[in-house]
Amino acid sequence: MRVSAKADYAVRAAAELAAADEGPVKGERLAEAQDIPLQFLEHILLELKHHGIVRARRGAKGGYWLARPADEVTVAEIVRAVEGPIAHVQSTPPEDIAYRGNAAHLQDVWIAVRASLRSVLEEVTLADLVSGELPGVVGDLTADPDAWVAR
Amino acid sequence: MRVSAKADYAVRAAAELAAADEGPVKGERLAEAQDIPLQFLEHILLELKHHGIVRARRGAKGGYWLARPADEVTVAEIVRAVEGPIAHVQSTPPEDIAYRGNAAHLQDVWIAVRASLRSVLEEVTLADLVSGELPGVVGDLTADPDAWVAR
DNA sequence: GCACTCCTGACCAAGAAGGTCAGGAAAGTC
DNA sequence: GACTTTCCTGACCTTCTTGGTCAGGAGTGC
Numbered sequence: 001m002r003v004s005a006k007a008d009y010a011v012r013a014a015a016e017l018a019a020a021d022e023g024p025v026k027g028e029r030l031a032e033a034q035d036i037p038l039q040f041l042e043h044i045l046l047e048l049k050h051h052g053i054v055r056a057r058r059g060a061k062g063g064y065w066l067a068r069p070a071d072e073v074t075v076a077e078i079v080r081a082v083e084g085p086i087a088h089v090q091s092t093p094p095e096d097i098a099y100r101g102n103a104a105h106l107q108d109v110w111i112a113v114r115a116s117l118r119s120v121l122e123e124v125t126l127a128d129l130v131s132g133e134l135p136g137v138v139g140d141l142t143a144d145p146d147a148w149v150a151r
Numbered sequence: 152m153r154v155s156a157k158a159d160y161a162v163r164a165a166a167e168l169a170a171a172d173e174g175p176v177k178g179e180r181l182a183e184a185q186d187i188p189l190q191f192l193e194h195i196l197l198e199l200k201h202h203g204i205v206r207a208r209r210g211a212k213g214g215y216w217l218a219r220p221a222d223e224v225t226v227a228e229i230v231r232a233v234e235g236p237i238a239h240v241q242s243t244p245p246e247d248i249a250y251r252g253n254a255a256h257l258q259d260v261w262i263a264v265r266a267s268l269r270s271v272l273e274e275v276t277l278a279d280l281v282s283g284e285l286p287g288v289v290g291d292l293t294a295d296p297d298a299w300v301a302r
Numbered sequence: 303g304c305a306c307t308c309c310t311g312a313c314c315a316a317g318a319a320g321g322t323c324a325g326g327a328a329a330g331t332c
Numbered sequence: 333g334a335c336t337t338t339c340c341t342g343a344c345c346t347t348c349t350t351g352g353t354c355a356g357g358a359g360t361g362c
Contacts, residue, residue: 001152001153001158001230001238001268002237002238002239003152003238003239003241003261004241004262004319005241005319005320005321006319006320008240008241008257010258011254011257012252012253012254012257015252015253015254015257016252016254018253019253024338026338027338028338033252033253034252035251037320037321037322039321039323040310042282042339042340043340043341044319046340046341048230049339056339056340057338057339058266058327058329058337058339058340059331059336059337059338059339060331060337060338061254061329061337061338062164062328062329062330062332063338063339074194076302079152080302083152085152085196085301086152087154088153088154089153089154089275090154090156090159091154092251097299099163100185100186101163101166101167101184101185102163102166102167102169102281103167103185103280104283105168105280105281105283105285106163108163108285108293109226109271109272109285110154110274110312111163111292111293111299112271112289112293112298112310113271113342114204114298115292115295115297115298117152117267117268119268120263120264121260124260129253129257130253132256134256134259134260134263135265137160137258137263138260138263138298140312141267141270142262142266143263144266147263147265147266147269148246148262149246150244150246151231155349155350155351156350156352157350159320167339175307177307177308178307178308179307188351188352190353191351193308193310194309194310196308197308197309197310200309207307207308207309208308208359209307209308209309209359209360210305210306210307210358210359210361210362211305211306211358211362212306212307212361212362213306213359214307214308215305249305257316
């Protein structure tokens, strides 16, 4: 139930791309802007490219850019691209698990967990992230001061 | 963003304990009921004991039982006991991370992610799980057929 | 004393996390 | 065509986590 460095880096780099007006952005600039090790970032960007989220061109004047408009790319997509499916249990999707005995209803709980994650991650687009105008669901959740304290 | 085998096992074993009317339950019985490797389960139960969720007695007639009533133990507690804090980013709590540049608002997103996880995991108690009468939030989330399909 | 059950630490193999390194391959510039 | 720039790719590395197993010790009850 944790967010990996890779996913965090990927979203941050994508946010920088979303904010770039036009033209490709060099990996080096992304790395500096978000303080990410360059060579590690290049691997991440490659994965994003393979997933059709980002495009790239080599050579002088080369760099990376978003394959789609920033308001059509969600955080969920990016996290999935680098971390794989969200909220899998023991590496299998919750809908495929058969629980027995008194844990029979645990499946519903994991399904609800996944749905609640999706309700946040699939709503927030890169455009939202850059503009700071986050969707209502995020505002509702972060409005409670309790959301900001550790447990 | 995945649920470990350990957390899954821990919740399942705890559900069995919650369902046991009275008297200690042997580790072996829990392991059989939920099909969990016994020796691994014993380590998990020990962690739950150290977190004050479970109690135990050795010897004949020994076994494990819940330290508190089943309707006062949440799934969140159990997951935290064996997996550590929920929704940490790069092993640090989201409220402690300072984002820069165009990723400035990413913090709000991770906070919202954590809050949405909590809204499920802290609502469901072991009593809910055993009875199958899950809290409203779970019902709402699992009612949507979309919640049951992979992405 | 003996059986039973939990308790604990050591160990282990495989994989993931979080990188680094070295070189190749396209694209643009002169 | 040479040269620079930048992405592309695979190999490698160290440390930690995951998901266990093994062996023995220590209470508890009869």
